[in-house]
Amino acid sequence: MLGDRWSLLIIRDMMLLGSRTFKEFLGSYEGIATNILANRLRKLEAYGIIRAERDPSDGRKLIYQLTPKGIDLAPVLTEMVLWAGRYEKTENRALLRLMQKDKRLFLEGIRQRWAQNKTHATGHRGRSRG
Numbered sequence: 825m826l827g828d829r830w831s832l833l834i835i836r837d838m839m840l841l842g843s844r845t846f847k848e849f850l851g852s853y854e855g856i857a858t859n860i861l862a863n864r865l866r867k868l869e870a871y872g873i874i875r876a877e878r879d880p881s882d883g884r885k886l887i888y889q890l891t892p893k894g895i896d897l898a899p900v901l902t903e904m905v906l907w908a909g910r911y912e913k914t915e916n917r918a919l920l921r922l923m924q925k926d927k928r929l930f931l932e933g934i935r936q937r938w939a940q941n942k943t944h945a946t947g948h949r950g951r952s953r954g
Contacts, residue, residue: 825871830856830864832901835873835890839898839934840919844887844941845879873897890938898934902927 826832837843837852849861856864865888868874873894879885902923909920923930 825873826897828864830860831868832904834861834864834868835894835897836901836905838874838888838890838894839901839938842937842941844889845885846888849888868894889942895935895938898931902931 826835833852833854833856834843834849837849841848843849843852846861846865849856849865850858865874865876869876871893872891874888875891876886876888879887906920906923906927908914909917909923914920
């Protein structure tokens, strides 16, 4: 389900950068190819980790959102980023410091942003877990 590099990077960009559109994912630092991105988005949706909705302002465009199942990956992804920060050189030291300072508060912020994005996308207040 999450064994390939790209799926985790898509989830990372959704959680940490707020990426929500195909174009935003394409702009990621790692440079994913369009066919691979389309494939991974379909797979993540089939696994119930993300969902796609039509953009209310442009029906041709899809907006991707993490599902409750997807947002529950936040602690796992956070631990992976912290682990990588201990053993690998990373460009985003500020993010690591933020995670290390107060992991609980960091995760709470991710859940709050997710709940807000869910509200804006659907037009009503979504249920936040946690």
